[in-house]
Amino acid sequence: GRAGRAFVLSDRTVHARWGPAAGEALGTAGLSLVGCGDGGESGPTATGTVADGQPRSGGVVILGRAVDPVDLDPHTSITSMDIFVKIYSNLYFQMPGGDFQMNLAEKVETPDHQTFIFTLRKGVKFHDIDPVNGREVTSEDVAYSFERRGTALQAIDKRFWKLIQDGMETPDKHTFKVTLSRPFVPAFVEMGNPTWTVAPPEAVEKFGDLKQKAIGSGPFMLQRFVRAESVELVRNPDFFLPGRPYLDGYKYVIIPSHDTLLAAFKSGQHDINGANLDALKLRSLEANPDITVLTTPNFFYPLLGLNMTRPPFDDIRVREAVDLAIDRQELIDKIAFGEGKLNGPIQWGQTFWALPQEELRAFFQYDPQRARQLLADAGFENGFEVTLKTAMIKGFWEDTVTLLAEQLGRVGIKVNLQIRDLAAWLLNVVLPGDFDMTFMVNLPYNEPDRPLSFYHSAGVTGSGNRASVPNSEIDALIEKQQVTFDKGERQKLILDVQRLILQQHGSLLPLFGDYSHLAYWNYVKGWWPPDKEGTYSYIFNWDLWLDKA
Numbered sequence: 363g364r365a366g367r368a369f370v371l372s373d374r375t376v377h378a379r380w381g382p383a384a385g386e387a388l389g390t391a392g393l394s395l396v397g398c399g400d401g402g403e404s405g406p407t408a409t410g411t412v413a414d415g416q417p418r419s420g421g422v423v424i425l426g427r428a429v430d431p432v433d434l435d436p437h438t439s440i441t442s443m444d445i446f447v448k449i450y451s452n453l454y455f456q457m458p459g460g461d462f463q464m465n466l467a468e469k470v471e472t473p474d475h476q477t478f479i480f481t482l483r484k485g486v487k488f489h490d491i492d493p494v495n496g497r498e499v500t501s502e503d504v505a506y507s508f509e510r511r512g513t514a515l516q517a518i519d520k521r522f523w524k525l526i527q528d529g530m531e532t533p534d535k536h537t538f539k540v541t542l543s544r545p546f547v548p549a550f551v552e553m554g555n556p557t558w559t560v561a562p563p564e565a566v567e568k569f570g571d572l573k574q575k576a577i578g579s580g581p582f583m584l585q586r587f588v589r590a591e592s593v594e595l596v597r598n599p600d601f602f603l604p605g606r607p608y609l610d611g612y613k614y615v616i617i618p619s620h621d622t623l624l625a626a627f628k629s630g631q632h633d634i635n636g637a638n639l640d641a642l643k644l645r646s647l648e649a650n651p652d653i654t655v656l657t658t659p660n661f662f663y664p665l666l667g668l669n670m671t672r673p674p675f676d677d678i679r680v681r682e683a684v685d686l687a688i689d690r691q692e693l694i695d696k697i698a699f700g701e702g703k704l705n706g707p708i709q710w711g712q713t714f715w716a717l718p719q720e721e722l723r724a725f726f727q728y729d730p731q732r733a734r735q736l737l738a739d740a741g742f743e744n745g746f747e748v749t750l751k752t753a754m755i756k757g758f759w760e761d762t763v764t765l766l767a768e769q770l771g772r773v774g775i776k777v778n779l780q781i782r783d784l785a786a787w788l789l790n791v792v793l794p795g796d797f798d799m800t801f802m803v804n805l806p807y808n809e810p811d812r813p814l815s816f817y818h819s820a821g822v823t824g825s826g827n828r829a830s831v832p833n834s835e836i837d838a839l840i841e842k843q844q845v846t847f848d849k850g851e852r853q854k855l856i857l858d859v860q861r862l863i864l865q866q867h868g869s870l871l872p873l874f875g876d877y878s879h880l881a882y883w884n885y886v887k888g889w890w891p892p893d894k895e896g897t898y899s900y901i902f903n904w905d906l907w908l909d910k911a
Contacts, residue, residue, distance in 0.1 A: 417888065421908035422611040426623040426636025429755055430590045430616055432785050433573035436559040437507070438516035440805060441784060445593055445614065447556045450578030453480055453504065453538070456554035456808070466499060466560060466579070467538075475847065476542040478550070480504075484536055486602045489583045493564040496600060499579050501532040507560045508540075516789055521815060521824035522552045545845045547852065551809045581607040581904040590616055601904065608888070608907035620757045633886050633908070638757040639879035641699035647881050656889070659711030660878040661806030664762050668868040669798050669829045674748075676831070679740040681867035686733040687773040688766065690726050690874050697761050698876035705872040707860045708813045715810040715856050725864055733773045745774020750799040751791045753784040762873070763801040795821075795828030810856050814840050816870055817863045830869040836862050885910040 431442035436450050447455075453467040464470075467480040482501060490496035508530060512523025529541035542549060552558070562577060569575040576584040579602070582595035593614040597607055615632065617623050623637035628646075639647070639655075647653050668675040668684060675681055694702035703710040704726060706717040737745060750767065754760055767777035777799070782791060791797050807813050812822070818840045821827030839859035846852040864872075882889070888905040 415887075415909065417608050417905070417907045418909060419605075419608045419907070420610050421910070422613055423609055423633050423886065423906065423908065424613045424615065424631070425634035426626055426632045427593075427614045427616050428618055428620055428623060428636060428638070428757065429784070430618075431587075431593060431614075432589065434576045434584070434587060434593075435572040436561060436576075436578075437511040437557060437572070438514050438518075439573075440518060440557075440788070443556055445595075446559065446576065446578075447580070448582045448595055448612065449576045449580045449584055450556075450559040450561060451486070451499070451580050452554070452556060452559050453482075454554055455556065456551055462550075462554060466504070472550075475545045478540045478553070480538045480540075482536040482538065483602060486579055487600050488562050488579050489577050489598055490600060491577050491583065493568045494562045494577055497562075498535075499560060499562075500535040501538040502535065503562060504538045504560050505530045505532050506563045508558060510561070510566070511558055517557075517823075518788070518793065519812070519815070519822050519824070521820070521822070522546070522549070524824050525549070545847075547844055547847055548809045548811045582609075582612060585611070592616060603904055606904040608905070618756050627881065630883070633883055635881040639881065641701050644879050652884050653881055654884055654886075654889075656880045658878050658880075659709075660876050661709060661711050661808060662803050662878075663705050663709040663806075663875045664759075664801070664803050664873045666766060666871040666873065667792075667797060667800040667802060667829060668871065669795060670831045670866075670868045671795075671829065672798055674740065674742065674746060675798065675868060677740050678867060679736045680742070683733040683736040683740070683773065684770065684775065685867045685871055686727060686729045686736070687770050687775065688726075688871065688873070689728040689769055691728070692769070693762065693765060694874050694876070696765060697758065698874065702874045702876040705875045707817060707863045707870075707872055708810050708856070709804075709807075709872075709875045711875060712808065712810060714853060717857060717860050730773050737774060742774070745776065747776040747778060748799050749778050749780050749797075750801060751780045751782060751787065751797045752801040753787040754779075754781045755784070755803075758876075759801075759803050762803075766801065766873075793823060795830075797829070811840075811844060814843075814856070814859065814863075817859075817866075827869070833862070833866065836866075 429441060431439070431445055433439050434442050434446050434449070436446040439446065451466045454462050454464045454470070456462055466482055466486060468483045469481040471479045473479070482499070482504070486499045487496045488494040488499060508526065511517060512520055512527060525542045525544065525546055526540050529543060531539040533539065540553070560579065561572060565575060565577045566572060574587060581598055581601045583598050585596045586592065586594040595612040597610050601607060615626070617626070617636070620637040623632070624635065624643060626632045627635040627637065637643070644655065647655055666684070666688070668681050670676055670681070690704055694700060703719055704722040706722055708716050710716050710719070737743070750763070752763055763779070767779065770777050791800060792802065804813070815822045817830065817836060819827050819830065819832035819837050821830070836859055839855055839862070843852050843855040843859070846855060885908055887907050887909050
C-alpha cells in the first residue's frame with residue numbers, strides 16, 4: 363500500500379516524516395525549513411543590517427497601502443488578503459519559500475492521495491466579540507467555512523470545492539476530514555491558501571456578510587475600518603500562541619499616490635513602505651543604512667486578455683498580430699527599468715515549472731510589420747478599434763496598460779480604455795468573460811495548476827471559460843498534470859501544455875514579470891530572512907516587533 367505521511371507542528375514550521383513518494387504527492391520537493399517548494403525562486407535577498415535582540419512587546423506598526431481593501435471578507439475578497447490573514451486563522455499556511463506552517467491544525471495525516479485528516483488544536487478561541495464571545499473553534503466551523511468559501515457567489519475559484527463538497531466529515535469537534543472525489547496533486551497547496559480561512563457562522567448570521575465586520579481567531583482583531591481611509595487592528599489577548607503577538611496593533615493608511623506613500627515612509631510617518639518601488643526609487647532607500655530592503659521575484663504578473671469567442675479575436679491571425687505588436691522588452695525597460703524577465707503562462711519566478719527564458723525570447727518576437735500584414739490578411743488593412751475594460755490602479759498597473767495601448771496603436775489597433783471599479787471589474791468583467799479585451803495583474807500563484815486553469819475550457823471558476831475556445835489537447839494535458847504525482851513527469855506535461863497555449867495567442871497573453879522590493883525601517887524586527895530563518899512575519903505577523911521606545 364501507499365505509505366502514510368504525517369506533519370507535526372514544531373514551534374512555527376512543519377517537519378515531515380516521509381513515505382517514499384510524499385514530496386511528489388504534495389507537489390513539493392520536500393518540507394525543509396527554507397527553500398523547498400515547487401522550484402520557484404524563493405527567499406528574498408536583503409540590503410541593510412538587522413541585528414535581532416530579545417523581542418519586545420508593544421507598539422503599533424503603521425504602513426501605507428495604495429489599494430483600497432474594499433472589504434475584508436476572507437472568502438471572497440482578493441484585495442485585502444494581507445489584512446484578513448492577521449484577523450483569521452487557517453488550518454495551516456504555505457509560506458513564500460514553499461514550507462507549510464501549521465496553524466489551527468496541529469497535525470494532518472494523509473493515508474492516501476485523496477484523504478486528509480486534520481487534528482485541530484484544543485482550546486483555540488474566536489475573538490471575544492459578540493456574537494461569538496470567545497467560544498472554542500471546532501471542526502464544524504472549519505466545515506462551515508470551507509462550504510462558504512466554495513459556494514460564495516463572488517468566490518473566484520470553485521474548482522477545488524467541486525472536489526471536496528461531498529467529502530467533508532467532522533467525526534468530533536477536533537477532527538476534520540477531507541476526502542477528494544479524485545486525486546488532485548495541488549490539493550495540499552490549495553488548502554494552505556489564505557482564502558480557506560475559518561470564520562464563525564454566528565458572525566455571518568448576525569452581520570449578513572463579513573465585508574465590514576471581521577471576527578476570527580487570529581493574532582489581531584479588527585478595531586476600525588473606513589473604506590479608502592484606514593484599517594486598524596488591535597492585539598488579540600487570547601491568541602493561541604503564548605506571548606504572541608508582540609505588537610499592540612497595526613494601522614494601514616490608504617493613500618492612492620505611490621509618491622505620497624514613499625514620502626511618508628521616508629519621513630518616518632510609516633514604519634513599512636507601501637509604495638511600489640522601481641529600480642530608480644530603490645536607490646535612495648538602499649543608500650540609507652537605517653532601512654532594510656527585501657527583494658524577491660514578483661509573482662504578481664500582468665496579462666492582456668483577448669476574448670477568443672468574439673470577433674475580431676476569434677481569428678487567430680488577429681490574436682497573433684496583437685502578440686507581435688507587443689514589444690515586451692520595451693515594457694521591461696520602461697515599466698521595470700530593465701529589471702524584469704519574460705513570462706509564459708506560468709510566471710518566471712516559478713522556475714521549475716516556467717518555460718526557459720531563451721525559449722520565451724525565441725517565441726515572443728516583436729514584429730510590427732508582420733502584425734500589420736496579419737491584420738490586412740484578416741480584413742483589417744486600416745486596423746480597428748477595440749474597448750479594453752480594466753480596473754485602474756496607480757503605478758505599475760496604469761503604466762503598463764497605457765504603454766500597451768500605445769504599442770497596439772502603432773499597428774493600427776486603437777484601444778479605448780473603459781475603467782471600472784476594481785471589485786466590479788472582477789465580478790462583472792473577468793469572471794463572466796464579458797470583454798473583448800482586458801488587462802489584469804494576476805495574483806501571485808506559487809503552484810502551476812492555478813495559472814493553467816485560465817486556459818482550460820472550465821476556466822478558473824470550474825464552471826466554464828467564456829473568453830476562450832475549448833481546446834481538447836490543452837484540456838487533456840492540464841487535467842493529466844493534476845493527477846501526475848511524479849514531479850519530473852508533471853514538469854514535462856506542464857512545459858508541453860504551455861507551448862501549446864502560446865501557439866493559440868490567447869485568451870491571456872503573458873507579458874513580463876519584475877521584482878518586488880519591500881522596505882522597512884530597521885527597528886521593525888522579526889521578519890523572515892535575514893532576521894530569523896523560517897519566520898514569515900510579514901504574512902502572519904505574530905513574530906513582528908518594534909525595537910524602539
